[in-house]
Amino acid sequence: MSAPRMTINGVPVEFSPGQTILEAAQSAGVSIPTLCHYPDTRPTGACRVCVVELEGARSLVPACATYSAPGQVVHTDTERVDAARRMVLELMLASGNHNCLICEAGGDCELQALAYRYQIDPPAFGKPPGTTYYYEDNNSMIIRDFSRCIQCARCVKACTDRQVNLAIAVGYRGAETTIVAAGDQPYIDSECVFCGECVQACPTGALLDKHARFLGRVWERQKVRSTCPYCGVGCQIDLQVKEGRIIQVTGADAVPNRGRLCVKGRFGWHFVHHPERLKTPLIKENGSLRKADWEEALNLVATRFAELKDREGPDKIGGWCSARITNEENYLMQKFMRAVLGTNHVDHCARL
Amino acid sequence: MKPLGPCESVPTAQMRQEVCDSLQALISRHRGRIGALLPTLQDAQRILGHIPLEMQQVIAAELKLSGSQVFGAMSFYSMLAWQPRGQxxxxxxxxxxxxxxxxxxxxxxxxxxxxxxxxxxxxxxxxxxxxxxxxxxxxxxxxxxxxxxxxxxxxxxxxxxxxxxxxxxxxxDYRDLPYSTCDFREFRRAPGESLLLENVGLIDPLNLEDYLKRGGYTALEKALTSMTPEAVIEEVKLSGLRGRGGAGFPTGLKWSFTRPLPASPKYVVCNADEGEPGTVKDRYLMEGDPHKVLEGLIIAAYAVGAAHGFIYCRGEYYLSRHRLQHAIDQARERGFLGKRLLGTDFSCTVELRSGAGSYVCGEETALIESLEGKRGFPRLKPPFPGVVGVQGQPTVVNNVETLANLPAIINRGGAWYREIGTPDTPGAKIFQVMGQVRTPQVLEAPTGMTLGDLIQVYGGGVRPGRTLKMIQTGGASGSLVTRAALKTPLDFGSLEAAGGALGSGTMLVMDDSTCVVDFLRCVAAFFAHESCGQCTPCREGAAWILEVFTRLSRGEGREGDLDFLLRLADTLKDASLCPLGQSAPVPLLSAIKHFRPEIEAHLKDKTCPAGVCRFD
Amino acid sequence: MTNSIGELEWADCILVTGSNTSETHPVIATFIKRAAYLHGKTLIVIDPRRLYLVRHAHLWLRQRPGSDIAVLNGLMHVIIRDNLQDHDYIARRTENFDALKETVARYTPALVEQVSGVPAADLERAARLYAAAPRAAIVYAMGITQHTTGTNNVISLANLAMLCGNVGLESGGVNPLRGQNNVQGACDMGGLPNVFSGYQAVTDPAKRWKMEAAWNVRNLPDWEGLTLTEMLPGIAEGRIKALYIIGENPVISEADADEIINPLKELDFLVVQDIFLTETGKLADVVLPAASFAEKDGTFTNTERRVALVRRAVPPVGQSRPDWQIICELSRRMGYPMDYAGPEEIFEEIRRVTPSYAGVTYRRLEQEGGLQWPCPHPEHPGTRFLHQDRFTRGLGRFFAIDYQEPTELPDDQYPLILTTGRVLYQYHTGTMSRRAPGLVEKAPECRVEMAAADAEAYGIQDGEMVRVCSRRGEIKVRAQVSFKAIPGTIFIPFHYYEAAVNRLTIAALDPVAKIPEYKVCAVQIRKLRPSPPKAAAAAEAESHGGSP
The missing domain is CATH 3.40.30.10 (Glutaredoxin)
Structure with missing residues (x-):
């Protein structure tokens, strides 16, 4: 049985049942712009940036939320489509204060990228100067700056469909539509659990990781894929690094977490650069610890272990592995205890 | 207008024990029902007059919702409040x-x-x-x-x-009033037999006997005892009945999509969210003859195989709801609702729901979302409600007037019905002639009466000394037509051909004292207020249309405003998610076609030819 | 976990017990919540607390702490009574069913209700929901294991899963959630007294010979070592003279004096290797500064047996060094050179000696983004779920388990049950999480979660300081009236050294797993300040405009 076919921009295209027009186009190498579309969430088709012409349909249809059907004839790039997309983008740009100069999202903003792609100048119409927008900066993790919010509701989808925390929703209606937490209270006073999924989902600079603000542009950062050091889920994370320091952690779209993180994974990395980190070996002398260099400390440990092993026997020394260190290190530790010290008194705190 | 902004907490004093108790009591009344949130909020609001944060928290916890879901839903509806208000x-x-x-x-x-x-x-x-x-x-x-x-x-x-x-x-007490606006019998009746408003004003709407005496529930009995559901659908198909909510989709055809689906349960919904400006017809039916609406709904349920029906009635229609609820209770007592109706295998219950102040909830998918206790966000179509509706189940949504036609069709046959009115839109229709006419009218007539007759004969023509300027056809989202359209017969096809729309059958008449810019500003304000806010073109665009007309009406129009409006209108029509956004620019497009010089006078000369707009 | 995290989303029924998943494993909870919220799957929560997960649950069974076996036997009673078990699976893949059947026959819903407080009707519903699901997954964590009957609790869960044929299929299984990032890896790598890496017994001569050959040593010890909970008392007994502790902080307050600090002080030599100077480190003779996870390469193995890469993102702070380098240095100094160029080379050695890791390479991890063991050869795709065709021992064995009361139950003097655990915003002893401003902002201090009814009964206001005492000690802690708490049971997290809850808990151990009963002990709670006289309180309320 052959795959069903449709036509996109005059080219016959095969698609698999259940695919949206957007997905079918993507697999055929046709790029359709999107904004409210977000993986692993239910499509809302709300932003209307992805509208395409579907022959037989009275109005344009959203590619992200319209399912492909055999024989469909789709045009993704006509003048009609272009006009609608441009107007939608203009309306978004006019809806807030989309000044890219010091916007944290600069260079990493999907609205900016689309404005560039469609060569859209700041619209001639716009809110009057002095229009104020809700701005929330009363917690230490997330800044909400509604002057840059385009109501795509990706944050709500992320909170509802990806995390199922249901901490935020679309509130009010019409031009007053805005994103609300319970009772339209600030995040910190609401049911929000600060997983930060909304920040990661935001295509513009409306939701910000407060720690990372002004610490580095996207092109100045290096992303290092790693594994979260907290609980046993093993979330894949991207450590965003600039000049030898972590400035932000984001969830990687990989197994097992599929981009999701919790509050600890996303906002709990400060211990790495904490001033209280141990920087030198310490040796106890007259009841208190003093700084030492590695040679001295290592020699001391090696000598004492050797002495004790000789004097008391290998079964008088115990070693504690750790659930925090790597496999390689745990392996070496037990090897060291067993092969070098000759003891099986090896354990770690799995039981606590 | 209602205040925006965060919820206020109430002083402990106001969350007294009896408040908590009555809140818990009403929650347990609604818990487990489909879309329990909205009725719960509506009842909860009666306790203190508004729903403070503390109440929202209790409601959320008890209904297993989150606080944001509760606030997100309640802040959508203009009749729900979370800040203190007056008595x-x-x-x-x-x-x-x-x-x-x-x-x-x-x-x-x-x-x-x-x-x-x-x-x-x-x-x-x-x-x-x-x-x-x-x-x-x-x-x-x-x-x-x-x-x-x-x-x-x-x-x-x-x-x-x-x-x-x-x-x-x-x-x-509104429940003691005979009617909410005025006695239907004040108005003139069109010649010919009345099918829809036949009882309105003549029977006691609270008395089932009155309805029964005039042949009530005989159609239901006939359908249930002597017709298969398929036969009912065939009869309605044969009648040529087209939906009276405004879109004119053939009713029998709509049912025939849902009937064969194997899914269970299925639902029928009576769309009584009559919010289209200029439209009051459904209210007359519900206030004056609620059992007829109910009978139609039960017949529809039987036809499509639904055991449960909803009537979703707009929030402002208190008296309608009062009488509908009364009718439902009576019908249940008399065995027209409940288990094994009239001794057949068919069982049916009907539940009355109230809207809470949202025009878009008259759109069938938004209505379904609202029934489910959520914001009235229209859904993407397809799938259509007939396949995926309330809680994902097949759901037929019919307008009040559509349902009111059914008893006559069943009793007297589809072929008989088809002979009434025009071939395009067979049957009887309730028309409304509103605005600047001498006698605003609600009347039933066969389709095909001309627009001019409606205005002249029944509306009494424009007021003395005035001339007819324009007519907005079909409701707030209909186009404007001028005198040139007066000979148009009133049915779906003819009005469309004439550049107008039958819509809900309302015709808003305006004379030469009306300024087209001022009028369009008012229409724009309506759409900006009622836009659900989901899609970008309508959320932002409706507000900009209002902004532009506001400045035109103040003589502050800018060069390029008309082009901007035209571009905006195109995008709304072409790229909005639902019919509200798609039709919001229709009036202004027709106005620019017919009255461009008048609009340009505001823009270029800063004058208002009708003398309505004040340029200070 | 027998199965994978992602599979949870597609299970027809998920039974979560003894796991506050949305706080302790929030990202796993997203899969469970998606199953229930987005896909309409059945979620059953069995837990004494009204966890956040309960909002999404179809059914919440609230058992008395420690009565898990009674509830599980009750579920099995209903399933067998109504003949809902998977006969074919039981016949084909299990043994000893009759013993189970005989035992659970005594656990009628009425009896279970009496013992556990779970209404018989709810128990019946839960049993039918679980049994009816084609693929049902069980998820549990320390709420099951941290009991004197912990091992039996786990066996009972396995009984239930096998009874309905739910082990060895996708989206099913019995899934323990491991609490720490690499606790799975520490076990896999032989960080245990009785096994080498890959659970190869040290008492098995063949395994010893294999390791001796690989490591080029002779006479590896053939006896099982002491567990961590045995080593501490072992110090006083003279069985342990020196300890080398990496990345663990058993001392979190002076409250630990008797059990932990005093023994550690008696050691001849204590080496602590960590990223911060912990309370334990302060007792050490030598403290070695280790690099954090972000400063080194390596691998972690998560709770679903997935090996994933850890990558160096920033240079080690100060003179700190990755733990592996420190161990290599020590080893070299003790005459056994460990000349590894880096973690990858160590991993290559792990592969050679550990059959379940044999197919895992850094290259594959890089390309495939994680592999689940067993992965016996380089072409093997990894194992998403275990026991597909057979159990490790062949047939799955049912064990007839009887309910046994927790060691300490509430009485007149200590009328409340205390249960302990984690909160969302903190982790373990707080070494890492209490240094993040956001986490501290949300959870700055220890709070005892208690039900409004208990607060009222003891005259305690939300936010006031209270004293919680057990037969073993007392702590001061701030009261938090919480929706999650149920009357009669209070909850205190163990992250805070200032209010170290383990001062209160009981040292009773599970006889097999040697895990302490952290989840049940009896306590009393008192206001720190005496309440104002009734009349004064009433007057105060009056002046604030009404009664509370």
Whole structure:
């Protein structure tokens, strides 16, 4: 049985049942712009940036939320489509204060990228100067700056469909539509659990990781894929690094977490650069610890272990592995205890 | 207008034990029902007059929802409040029809009398002043509503009288009123037999016997005892009945998509969210002959195989709901609802739900979302509700008037019905001629009457000394037509061909005292207020259309405004998610076609030819 | 976990017990919540607390702490009574069913209700929901294991899963959630007294010979070592003279004096290797500064047996060094050179000696983004779920388990049950999480979660300081009236050294797993300040405009 076919921009295209027009186009190498579309969430088709012409349909249809059907004839790039997309983008740009100069999202903003792609100048119409927008900066993790919010509701989808925390929703209606937490209270006073999924989902600079603000542009950062050091889920994370320091952690779209993180994974990395980190070996002398260099400390440990092993026997020394260190290190530790010290008194705190 | 912004907490004093108890009691009444949130909020609001944060938290926890879901839903509806309000909510109708008849002056008067701005509450906490997008009292415009009671044909003297009644604690109980706006019998009747309004004004709507005496429930009996559901659908197909909500989709065809689906349960919904400005017809049916609507709904349920029906009635129609609920209770007592109706295998229950102040909930998918207790966000189509509706189950949504046609069709046959009216839109139709005519009318007539006859014969023509300027056809989202269209027969096809729309059958007549810019500003305000906010073109675009017309009406129009409007209108029509956004620019596009010079006068010459707009 | 995290989303029924998943494993909770919220799957929560997960649950069974076996036997009673078990699976893949059947026959819903407080009707519903699901997954964590009957609790869960044929299929299984990032890896790598890496017994001569050959040593010890909970008392007994502790902080307050600090002080030599100077480090003779996870390369193995890369993102702070380098240095100094160029080379050695890791390479991890063991050869795709065709021992064995009361139950003097655990915003002893401003902002201090009814009964206001005492000690802690708590049971997290809850808990151990009963002990709670006289309180309420 052959795959069903449709036509996109005059080219016959095969698609698999259940695919949206957007997905079918993507697999055929046709790029359709999107904004409210977000993986692993239910499509809302709300932003209307992805509208395409579907022959037989009275109005344009959203590619992200319209399912492909055999024989469909789709045009993704006509003048009609272009006009609608441009107007939608203009309306978004006019809806807030989309000044890219010091916007944290600069260079990493999907609205900016689309404005560039469609060569859209700041619209001639716009809110009057002095229009104020809700701005929330009363917690230490997330800044909400509604002057840059385009109501795509990706944050709500992320909170509802990806995390199922249901901490935020679309509130009010019409031009007053805005994103609300319970009772339209600030995040910190609401049911929000600060997983930060909304920040990661935001295509513009409306939701910000407060720690990372002004610490580095996207092109100045290096992303290092790693594994979260907290609980046993093993979330894949991207450590965003600039000049030898972590400035932000984001969830990687990989197994097992599929981009999701919790509050600890996303906002709990400060211990790495904490001033209280141990920087030198310490040796106890007259009841208190003093700084030492590695040679001295290592020699001391090696000598004492050797002495004790000789004097008391290998079964008088115990070693504690750790659930925090790597496999390689745990392996070496037990090897060291067993092969070098000759003891099986090896354990770690799995039981606590 | 209602205040935006975060919820206020209430002092502990207000969350007294009895408040908590009654809250818990009403929650347990609604828990487990489909869309329990909305009825719970509506009932909870009665306790304190608003729903403070603490109540929302209790409701969320008890209904296993999150606080944001609760607030997200409640902040969508203009009749729900989370900040304290007065004992009486005065809602001044701001619909185009009331606007034409002096709503602005009425609002000014009320602000003066009460000494509060729009949205404000008097110091004695007696009154809160709000506006309503449309109260559905167009035949008595200008109108206002005080809590449940509608007051129409308002003059300054009447307004003062009403206020002093309430100040003296002498507001009436709406349930004791014979009707909410005016006696249907005041109006002239069209010649010929009446099928829809036949009982309205003649029977006691609270008395089932009256309805039975006039042949009530015989159609249901016939359908259930002598027809298969398929035969009912065939009969309705044969009748050529087209949906009376405004879109005109063939009713029998709609049913025939749902009937064969193997899914269970299926639902039928009576769309009684009559919010289209200028439209009051469904209210007459519900207030005057509720059993007919109910009978139609049960027949529809039988036809599509639904065991449960909803009537979703707009929030402002208190008296309609009161009478519908009464009818449902009576019908259940008499075995027209419940298990094994009339001794057959068919069982059916009907539940009445109330809207809470949202025009878009009249759109069938938004209505379904609202029934499910959520924001009235229209859904993407396809899938259509007939396949995926309430809680994902097949759901047929029919308008009140559509359902009211069914008893006659079943009793007398589809072929008989098809002979009435025009071949395009067979049957009887309730028309409404509103606005600047001598006698605003609600009347039933076979389709095919001309627009001119409706206005001249029944509306009494424009007022003395005035000339007809334009007619907005079909509702707020219909196009404007001029005198040239007066010979058009009133049915779906003919009006469309003439550049108008039958819509809900309302025709808003405007004379030469009306300024097209001022009128369009009012229409734009309606759409900006009622846009659900989901899709970008409508959320942002409707607000910009209002902005542009506001500045045109103040003589502050800018070069390029018309081009901008045209571009905006194109995008709304072409790229909005639902029919509301797609039709919002229709009036302005037709206005630019017919009245471009008048609009340009505002823009270029800063003059208002009709002398309505004031350029200070 | 027998199964994978992602599979949870597609299970027809998920039974979560003894796991506050949305706080302790929030990202796993997203899969469970998606199953229930987005896909309409059945979620059953069995837990004494009204966890956040309960909002999404179809059914919540609230058992008395420690009565898990009674509830599980009750579920099995109903399933067998109504003949809902998977006969074919039981016949084909299990043994000893009759013993189970005989035992659970006694656990009628009425009896279970009496013992556990779970209404018989709810128990019946839960049993039918679980049994009816084609693929049902069980998820549990320390709420099951941290009991004197912990091992039996786990066996009972396995009984239930096998009874309905739910082990060895996708989206099913019995899934323990491991609490720490690499606790799975520490076990896999032989960080245990009785096994080498890959659970190869040290008492098995063949395994010893294999390791001796690989490591080029002779006479590896053939006896099982002491567990961590045995080593501490072992110090006083003279069985342990020196300890080398990496990345663990058993001392979190002076409250630990008797059990932990005093023994550690008696050691001849204590080496602590960590990223911060912990309370334990302060007792050490030598403290070695280790690099954090972000400063080194390596691998972690998560709770679903997935090996994933850890990558160096920033240079080690100060003179700190990755733990592996430190161990290599020590080893070299003790005459056994460990000359690894880096973690990858160590991993290559792990592969050679550990059959379940044999197919895992850094290259594959890089390309495939994680592999689940067993992965016996380089072409093997990894194992998403275990026991597909057979159990490790062949047939799955049912064990007839009887309910046994927790060691300490509430009485007149200590009328409340205390249960302990984690909160969302903190982790373990707080070494890492209490240094993040956001986490501290949300959870700055220890709070005892208690039900409004208990607060009222003891005259305690939300936010006031209270004293919680057990037969073993007392702590001061701030009261938090919480929706999650149920009357009669209070909850205190163990992250805070200032209010170290383990001062209160009981040292009773599970006889097999040697895990302490952290989840049940009896306590009393008192206001720190005496309440104002009734009349004064009433007057105060009056002046604030009403009664509370």
């Amino acid at each position: 009486y909510i005065i809602r001044v109708c701001g619909s185009p029809c009331c606007h034409l008849n002096g709503a602005a002056a009425l609002l000014e008067l009320l602000q003066e009398e009460l000494g509060v701005p729009l949205g404000g509450t008097t110091a004695d906490r007696l009154f809160t002043l709000e506006t309503s997008a449309c109260l559905g009292a167009c035949e008595v415009s200008p109108a206002m509503q005080v809590n449940e009671v509608v007051y129409g044909r308002l003059t300054p003297g009447r307004v003062r009288e009403v206020l002093s009644d309430y100040r003296a604690g002498q507001g009436p």
